[in-house]
Amino acid sequence: METAAASSPMDSSDTTLADWLGMDDAGLPVDFGGHLDAADLARMLEKLDGRQQRLALLLQALVQLLEAQGLLDQAQLLARIRAIDLSDGVADGRQMRQVSVQCGQCGRENLANRQRCLYCGSEDLRGVTPGH
Numbered sequence: 001m002e003t004a005a006a007s008s009p010m011d012s013s014d015t016t017l018a019d020w021l022g023m024d025d026a027g028l029p030v031d032f033g034g035h036l037d038a039a040d041l042a043r044m045l046e047k048l049d050g051r052q053q054r055l056a057l058l059l060q061a062l063v064q065l066l067e068a069q070g071l072l073d074q075a076q077l078l079a080r081i082r083a084i085d086l087s088d089g090v091a092d093g094r095q096m097r098q099v100s101v102q103c104g105q106c107g108r109e110n111l112a113n114r115q116r117c118l119y120c121g122s123e124d125l126r127g128v129t130p131g132h
Contacts, residue, residue: 017058021051021054021055021058063077099111099112099127100112101114101125101126101127102125102126102127103117103119103120103122103124103125103126104122104124104125104126105117105120105122105124106119106120106122108120110125112127
């Protein structure tokens, strides 16, 4: 038996694009220094999945609109995506390489925007030389 689709922000005519994308609620805690229980992690992943799905829908709508107006050729778009991906020297599907820091306590790598180690909670984070 099919169920009715869940209500979405797009159901309302006064919704802005930022509202629809959930830009004000990414679902991420400010600091991962503390441990997340399974329920918190599940809620966070559900919000991130929903946001990713909305971004994919937005991208599909934009591509279709641009193609319909003759302003976009998919081959050119893919070439531009590859060029941007390679602009940081690495073909990894990301725009920029994440800079890492190493925890002085446990030795594990963390993203540079971290204030505490994701793994042990230490505030002793040290820069990592690129390529190491």
